[in-house]
Amino acid sequence: MSAQTPYDLLIIGGGVNGTGIARDAAGRGLKILLVEKDDLAQHTSSASTKLIHGGLRYLEYYEFRLVREALQERELLLNLAPHIIHPLKFVLPHRNAVRPAWMIRAGLFLYDHLACHPKLPNAQQIALQKSPYGQPLRSDIKKGFTYSDCAVDDSRLTVLNAKGARDKGADIRTQTTLLKAERKDDLWEATIQDNKTKTESTVQAKAVVNAAGPWVAEILKDLQIQSSMNVRLVKGSHIVVKKLFDGPQAYILQNADKRIVFAIPYHDEFTLIGTTDISWDQSPDALPNIDQDETKYLCESINNYFNKNITPEDVIWDYSGVRPLYDDASSNASAVTRDYHLDLNQTAGKAPLLSIFGGKITTYRRLAEHSMEQLAPFFQYNRKAWTASEPLPGGNITNGDFKLFYTNFRKSVPFLDDLTAQRMAHAYGTDALEVLNKATSKEDLGTDFGHGLTQREIDYLIEKEWATTADDILWRRTKLGLYFSKDEFQAVQNYLTEKLQ
Numbered sequence: 001m002s003a004q005t006p007y008d009l010l011i012i013g014g015g016v017n018g019t020g021i022a023r024d025a026a027g028r029g030l031k032i033l034l035v036e037k038d039d040l041a042q043h044t045s046s047a048s049t050k051l052i053h054g055g056l057r058y059l060e061y062y063e064f065r066l067v068r069e070a071l072q073e074r075e076l077l078l079n080l081a082p083h084i085i086h087p088l089k090f091v092l093p094h095r096n097a098v099r100p101a102w103m104i105r106a107g108l109f110l111y112d113h114l115a116c117h118p119k120l121p122n123a124q125q126i127a128l129q130k131s132p133y134g135q136p137l138r139s140d141i142k143k144g145f146t147y148s149d150c151a152v153d154d155s156r157l158t159v160l161n162a163k164g165a166r167d168k169g170a171d172i173r174t175q176t177t178l179l180k181a182e183r184k185d186d187l188w189e190a191t192i193q194d195n196k197t198k199t200e201s202t203v204q205a206k207a208v209v210n211a212a213g214p215w216v217a218e219i220l221k222d223l224q225i226q227s228s229m230n231v232r233l234v235k236g237s238h239i240v241v242k243k244l245f246d247g248p249q250a251y252i253l254q255n256a257d258k259r260i261v262f263a264i265p266y267h268d269e270f271t272l273i274g275t276t277d278i279s280w281d282q283s284p285d286a287l288p289n290i291d292q293d294e295t296k297y298l299c300e301s302i303n304n305y306f307n308k309n310i311t312p313e314d315v316i317w318d319y320s321g322v323r324p325l326y327d328d329a330s331s332n333a334s335a336v337t338r339d340y341h342l343d344l345n346q347t348a349g350k351a352p353l354l355s356i357f358g359g360k361i362t363t364y365r366r367l368a369e370h371s372m373e374q375l376a377p378f379f380q381y382n383r384k385a386w387t388a389s390e391p392l393p394g395g396n397i398t399n400g401d402f403k404l405f406y407t408n409f410r411k412s413v414p415f416l417d418d419l420t421a422q423r424m425a426h427a428y429g430t431d432a433l434e435v436l437n438k439a440t441s442k443e444d445l446g447t448d449f450g451h452g453l454t455q456r457e458i459d460y461l462i463e464k465e466w467a468t469t470a471d472d473i474l475w476r477r478t479k480l481g482l483y484f485s486k487d488e489f490q491a492v493q494n495y496l497t498e499k500l501q
């Protein structure tokens, strides 16, 4: 598209919200340009607890709208992306001192009944001493509950939305920063910069969507637009340790400060533990890191419940992100609403700007639909809301039956080892064969960079998934970074540098 032809929407931000809006809008026939200054999902959208959940704890803050919508989305998304989303059973060990049992029972009853969930079992009370779920827990914890939610690969969810948007005609540009934009009557004129070549160009768009997550307020400031809404930045960190317990179940631990911490099975060999809630008063450009107190807090949460104790020395990997929450003036960072708010800035005859405040990975699809409703007066869509029924790329698995899909896929790729076959089936779903590009032997896949990552897969990630660095591949398109040594990491980076030159 030439610089002279205006886009319908210029979307700022390649997190889950920006890419979700891009896919929805492109599917309705709009011409889309999405700019992301770094990699897709490089910021908050790869730093989550990786749950598609209603958010049991939000019931305590009477967030019934949010919880209901999130529970409905959980069921939908499970069908739309059964390769990257899977059901997860949670065990809630009970400690009366934190919350009485009747309160938990009431909360779980509501959680089960706010939305129907034919694919997930109802909550139950369990005697932990008699249950295998109780085995890794301290013997003084006798009672517990189980309930269901889902786990998601958050960065892949974002990438799949970007792919889905591109399949419908959207222009997705990573490593591209919005530098400035101004209204020229009914159009926005924006200057964007390609960060690899440092070249600037001008584009025009009929509307701008500010989906810049933690940068939402900075963008408004740059555009000299006042909003009645504010963003509240809250840092959250996670640690990953060697597997703490056997079995596919996760644990939700109630701490004395009333916060909760999850312990979730992660990539076969690990346990993911998080998160924290710390007010973030710095600029979003000051990238967040876990601090010692957070690591200590997460270790203590585990040690209060599990037989096996952990210390900061056990941490294999950690990550931190900043939640761009809608500021509802709560004094406590944990209590700030996780619901989203959309701010439409518009004056007659002038091009509109829609800014996104808050949200969850879980609700990104509904947030995109609501954004399209807000923008409807300015465009003629060629289609109604559609994303509730069309699977994400790779998600068109018959009846959402991942097990059956995997059995068939496994038979068609006897030359892959089990771990790689499983990883690829989960990451790419029905697109996994496209990644392998008709390979019939290991040799067909080119250089093996270790742990099942081959030249063929890297080439695919460069060509089809906007990967440009080893970090993009090892921490966001896959989580193979958990296994790669420094030298192996460098070999991947060298290959990319050479290839991209």
Ligand SMILES: Cc1cc2nc3c(=O)[nH]c(=O)nc-3n(C[C@H](O)[C@H](O)[C@H](O)COP(=O)(O)OP(=O)(O)OC[C@H]3O[C@@H](n4cnc5c(N)ncnc54)[C@H](O)[C@@H]3O)c2cc1C
Pocket (backbone or CB within 6 Å): 012, 013, 014, 015, 016, 017, 018, 035, 036, 037, 038, 039, 040, 041, 042, 043, 044, 045, 046, 047, 048, 049, 050, 051, 052, 053, 176, 177, 178, 179, 211, 212, 213, 214, 215, 234, 235, 236, 237, 275, 276, 321, 322, 323, 324, 356, 358, 359, 360, 361, 362, 363
């Ligand atoms: C610790 C933690 C745990 C969480 N756990 C969960 C969970 O388990 N389940 C759940 O549903 N939600 C969870 N969330 C919430 C969820 O992660 C966020 O709501 C969501 O990722 C926000 O996505 P976003 O697209 O708004 O922001 P981001 O992912 O941050 O995307 C915004 C993008 O805009 C880009 N950008 C900014 N300025 C510019 C510019 N000038 N030009 C171009 N690009 C620009 C940035 O580079 C960034 O990539 C969690 C969040 C955190 C921090």
